Amino acid sequence: xxxxxxxxxxxxxxxxxxxxxxxxxxxxxxxxxxxxxxxxxxxxxxxxxxxxxxxxxxxxxxxxxxxxxxxxxxxxxxxxxxxxxxxxxxxxxxxxxxxxxxxxxxxxxxxxxxxxxxxxxxxxxxxxxxxxxxxxxxxxxxxxxxxxxxxxxxxxxxxxxxxxxxxxxxxxxxxxxxxxxxxxxxxxxxxxxxxxxxxxxxxxxxxxxxxxxxxxxxxxxxxxxxxxxxxxxxxxxxxxxxxxxxxxxxxxxxxxxxxxxxxxxxxxxxxxxxxxxxxxxxxxxxxxxxxxxxxxxxxxxxxxxxxxxxxxxxxxxxxxxxxxxxxxxxxxxxxxxxxxxxxxxxxxxxxxxxxxxxxxxxxxxxxxxxxxxxxxxxxxxxxxxxxxxxxxxxxxxxxxxxxxxxxxxxxxxxxxxxxxxxxxxxxxxxxxxxxxxxx
Amino acid sequence: xxxxxxxxxxxxxxxxxxxxxxxxxxxxxxxxxxxxxxxxxxxxxxxxxxxxxxxxxxxxxxxxxxxxxxxxxxxxxxxxxxxxxxxxxxxxxxxxxxxxxxxxxxxxxxxxxxxxxxxxxxxxxxxxxxxxxxxxxxxxxxxxxxxxxxxxxxxxxxxxxxxxxxxxxxxxxxxxxxxxxxxxxxxxxxxxxxxxxxxxxxxxxxxxxxxxxxxxxxxxxxxxxxxxxxxxxxxxxxxxxxxxxxxxxxxxxxxxxxxxxxxxxxxxxxxxxxxxxxx
Numbered sequence: 001x002x003x004x005x006x007x008x009x010x011x012x013x014x015x016x017x018x019x020x021x022x023x024x025x026x027x028x029x030x031x032x033x034x035x036x037x038x039x040x041x042x043x044x045x046x047x048x049x050x051x052x053x054x055x056x057x058x059x060x061x062x063x064x065x066x067x068x069x070x071x072x073x074x075x076x077x078x079x080x081x082x083x084x085x086x087x088x089x090x091x092x093x094x095x096x097x098x099x100x101x102x103x104x105x106x107x108x109x110x111x112x113x114x115x116x117x118x119x120x121x122x123x124x125x126x127x128x129x130x131x132x133x134x135x136x137x138x139x140x141x142x143x144x145x146x147x148x149x150x151x152x153x154x155x156x157x158x159x160x161x162x163x164x165x166x167x168x169x170x171x172x173x174x175x176x177x178x179x180x181x182x183x184x185x186x187x188x189x190x191x192x193x194x195x196x197x198x199x200x201x202x203x204x205x206x207x208x209x210x211x212x213x214x215x216x217x218x219x220x221x222x223x224x225x226x227x228x229x230x231x232x233x234x235x236x237x238x239x240x241x242x243x244x245x246x247x248x249x250x251x252x253x254x255x256x257x258x259x260x261x262x263x264x265x266x267x268x269x270x271x272x273x274x275x276x277x278x279x280x281x282x283x284x285x286x287x288x289x290x291x292x293x294x295x296x297x298x299x300x301x302x303x304x305x306x307x308x309x310x311x312x313x314x315x316x317x318x319x320x321x322x323x324x325x326x327x328x329x330x331x332x333x334x335x336x337x338x339x340x341x342x343x344x345x346x347x348x349x350x351x352x353x354x355x356x357x358x359x360x361x362x363x364x365x366x367x368x369x370x371x372x373x374x375x376x377x378x379x380x381x382x383x384x385x386x387x388x389x390x391x392x393x394x395x396x397x398x399x400x401x402x403x404x405x406x407x408x409x410x411x412x413x414x415x416x417x418x419x420x421x422x423x424x425x426x427x428x429x430x431x432x433x434x435x436x437x438x439x
Numbered sequence: 440x441x442x443x444x445x446x447x448x449x450x451x452x453x454x455x456x457x458x459x460x461x462x463x464x465x466x467x468x469x470x471x472x473x474x475x476x477x478x479x480x481x482x483x484x485x486x487x488x489x490x491x492x493x494x495x496x497x498x499x500x501x502x503x504x505x506x507x508x509x510x511x512x513x514x515x516x517x518x519x520x521x522x523x524x525x526x527x528x529x530x531x532x533x534x535x536x537x538x539x540x541x542x543x544x545x546x547x548x549x550x551x552x553x554x555x556x557x558x559x560x561x562x563x564x565x566x567x568x569x570x571x572x573x574x575x576x577x578x579x580x581x582x583x584x585x586x587x588x589x590x591x592x593x594x595x596x597x598x599x600x601x602x603x604x605x606x607x608x609x610x611x612x613x614x615x616x617x618x619x620x621x622x623x624x625x626x627x628x629x630x631x632x633x634x635x636x637x638x639x640x641x642x643x644x645x646x647x648x649x650x651x652x653x654x655x656x657x658x659x660x661x662x663x664x665x666x667x668x669x670x671x672x673x674x675x676x677x678x679x680x681x682x683x684x685x686x687x688x689x690x691x692x693x694x695x696x697x698x699x700x701x702x703x704x705x706x707x708x709x710x711x712x713x714x715x716x717x718x
Contacts (some may be wrong), residue, residue: 114496123496125555125661132552184557187662188496242498243537246526253560 046152049096052083053145056096056138063135069127076134077107094151095144095171102175102202103137106182106195109234113191116239123187133182140178144171169216169267172206173260175199180256183249193245194233196252201232203259208437213371215270219262221367224439226255310341310352325352369399374438376427379410394418395427399438413438468499468527469538469572470579474606477581477598479507487596489581490607490691491525492663499527499539502547502663503566504607504689505581505592506700520700521591521707522547522665522687524557525566533572542566544581546590547662548704549687553669555661561586563593576600591707607664608697610690612641615699615713627699627713629658643668658688665689668701686711 059079063072080100091097107130114122147167165171176199183192204223207216230248231237240248315323318335324343328335339355341348377398396412416427475489487507494500507519524547527539543562550556562584570578581596612629627645643656657669666688689700696714703709 117496119495123494124663126496128554128659128661132554181556184560185554185661187494187500189498189500191496242500243527243530243539246497246500 045091045094048087048091049094049145049148049152052087052096052100053142055079055083056142060135060138060142063131069131072131073107073127073134076131076138077104080104080134080138093165094148095165095167096141096148098171099137099141099144099175102179102199103134105198105234106133106137106179109194109198110186110188110191113188113194113233113239116190117188126186126188126191129182129185132185133179136178136182140171140175166211168206169210169263172203173263176203176256177260180253189242189245189249190233190239193249193252194239196249196256197227197230197232198234200227200252200256200259201234207263208371209435212270214368215266216263217368217371218364219259219266220371221364222262223255223259224367310356313337324348327352327356366401369401370438374399374413374431374434374436376416376424376431377410378424379412392418395423397427397430397434397438411438468493468501469533469540469568470501470525470542470566470577471573471575472501473575474603475577475579475598476601476603477596480595480597487592488603488605489596489598490603490605490664492607494524494663497526499530499537501525502665503544504664505596506605506691507592518700518710518712519592519707520689520702520710522662522689522702522704523564523591524662528565536573538573540568540572543584546588546704547665547687548590549667553667555665555667555687559588559590561588563588563591571600575602590705604693606692608690608692610641610658610660610666610688610699611697611715613697614716615697616716617711617713627656629699 059076062075080103084097084100084104087097092101110122110126110130110133114126144167147165151165151167179195179199183195186192186195200223204220204227207213207220207223210216213220230252231240233239239245310325310327312325313320313323313328313335315321320326320328320335320337322337322340325341325348326337327339327341328337339352341352341355374397377396378394379396379398380393392415395416395418396410397414397416398410398412400410414427414430416423416430470491472491472493475491477487477489479485479487485507487505490504490506491501494502503523503525505519505521505523523544525542525544528541528543530537530539532538542565544564544566545557545560545562547555548558550558563586564581565584566579566581568577568579577598578600579598581592581598583593583595610629615627615629627643629641629643641658643658645653645656655671655673657671658666659669660666668686668688686701687704689702691698691700698715699713701711701713
């Protein structure tokens with residue numbers, strides 16, 4: 001009796017532990033995240049992408065409309081996995097490989113949700129939708145091969161520097177739009193939700209990896225903050241109840257529309273600001289130069305408004321009449337006071353800084369710094385050397401934030417001890433793992 | 440003693456995990472699968488029928504077919520059929536189960552790839568349960584969602600728990616014939632039905648009629664009770680290329696006789712009704 005009871009409890013414990021174990025399993029097809037590439041690595045990719053293109057064309061030609069959809073699905077996923085497995089990890093930087101990776105990931109998600117529900121067969125029409133997603137992924141891979149080719153040739157004509165694909169954001173938006181459209185036809189509620197949630201997550205990732213990520217900072221932060229509320233089934237989080245999935249789908253569709261609109265607006269602004277380019281774009285460095293923060297003295301882009309800052313003004317210069325602390329910004333080298341905080345020394349300064357860090361633009365600046373200026377630094381741990389949050393002396397993964405027009409402080413996100421080179425190397429490994437971001 | 444052991448093993452090893460699993464998917468539909476008869480209110484008049492089929496993989500969701508049929512000299516042109524995806528808007532505890540009392544109904548269409556979709560995300564109708572939730576006598580009202588989506592039915596419909604004489608059917612192979620067509624005109628033969636991946640599909644030959652060009656088609660179940668009807672063409676290479684999708688097909692039974700309804704999802708009044716001849 002005791003033995004049976006123990007076995008029963010063990011069985012129950014194992015069963016209940018199963019979702020937790022599953023929760024750590026990602027469905028993402030390996031080699032997804034985009035990481036930038038060097039010209040020395042790219043030569044081998046040229047050959048791979050040409051072979052992959054031939055395989056893709058063959059796979060697409062073999063699809064017959066009246067074949068058993070299950071057979072077509074197996075054939076496509078098998079063929080796509082073969083293409084992906086033959087690739088180098090660096091192929092992740094090619095949009096051709098990204099399209100295949102995305103298609104395989106969504107295919108896995110749909111299959112997993114049927115299994116999780118214990119259904120022998122997925123709801124009617126699901127296999128057709130899987131075929132369609134795989135087929136469309138191949139078509140996108142084929143379409144973006146052209147831009148990959150231009151990108152590869154662009155890098156080969158330059159020196160050994162890291163670059164990202166200029167079409168990354170466009171690809172991310174299109175794939176996300178496609179998955180949202182496809183999700184309508186997928187009758188499984190959690191699979192449908194999972195597709196939308198994951199597609200917006202990869203779009204956030206692409207925006208962060210883009211060479212012009214500085215201009216997308218606000219969109220990235222908005223997307224990041226919103227998506228935190230929604231579990232990502234693909235990366236192993238538990239699926240919500242069906243009715244919650246339906247509610248989330250409605251909310252995420254709204255978020256997606258807002259995001260596409262913001263991206264379009266930003267992209268339009270960039271195109272208006274940039275001179276006309278040739279059809280083959282020149283690749284740009286992965287780590288774009290950081291936007292000027294609040295250093296009014298070295299402000300070099302007078303056509304743009306600066307990020308607001310706090311400063312003490314004497315009431316006679318800079319065109320600001322009231323003597324004391326002001327929250328201000330600069331437009332075309334003209335100082336504009338946003339708010340006056342009296343002239344009561346530290347108390348006024350504190351009020352101004354407290355106000356500034358609550359502002360969206362400041363939060364955006366922090367997001368930008370985390371994305372662009374994250375680095376390994378040795379900090380002495382004292383407040384005197386401009387450190388926020390690192391009480392420990394040694395190597396830190398940190399990013400700088402400006403709190404005054406001449407003052408940048410380091411914010412530590414992780415401490416790596418003070419054991420010389422080994423601490424520095426540990427920090428560097430973490431930096432690479434995080435794709436040079438402090439988030 | 441042995442019996443007691445077995446009970447304990449079953450309890451701990453099977454039943455409790457099942458309960459734990461069931462909790463993940465709790466929430467049921469307040470409208471049981473079935474056929475309901477109702478009436479229009481306002482400008483539209485006559486009877487309306489709603490047939491529902493639960494969606495596997497989405498607890499509380501169902502496919503709703505709304506079907507209007509006037510009794511008159513000419514059946515053709517006086518019918519209207521529209522398929523909807525019904526999704527729960529809320530849930531309440533009813534007899535210990537989470538149950539929805541309000542649903543949005545979004546018209547289903549067919550896209551250029553021949554797959555079912557909701558061309559406009561906004562629902563066109565809202566269904567509110569008013570009495571006897573979760574029973575076959577359930578009473579409910581369907582009203583305009585005021586969303587700007589004007590596809591399909593727009594009038595208010597009241598369902599008072601009456602059963603409809605129409606039933607949604609699986610779609611059996613056989614010869615179906617347009618009621619008003621000449622001898623060999625307007626017949627479709629559905630053969631080769633199979634059950635790959637759990638859904639039904641068939642090859643269809645349509646002789647055509649005065650109203651419709653004939654040809655070879657492919658019938659495939661894409662959602663519970665809803666089939667797409669896709670034209671197939673033959674090329675020199677032997678490839679059967681998929682042409683633009685035509686209509687959706689719904690099989691309905693009345694008085695022990697099966698009818699195949701060929702519906703244009705963009706215009707629910709564009710319906711061809713075929714009755715089964717023999718199998």
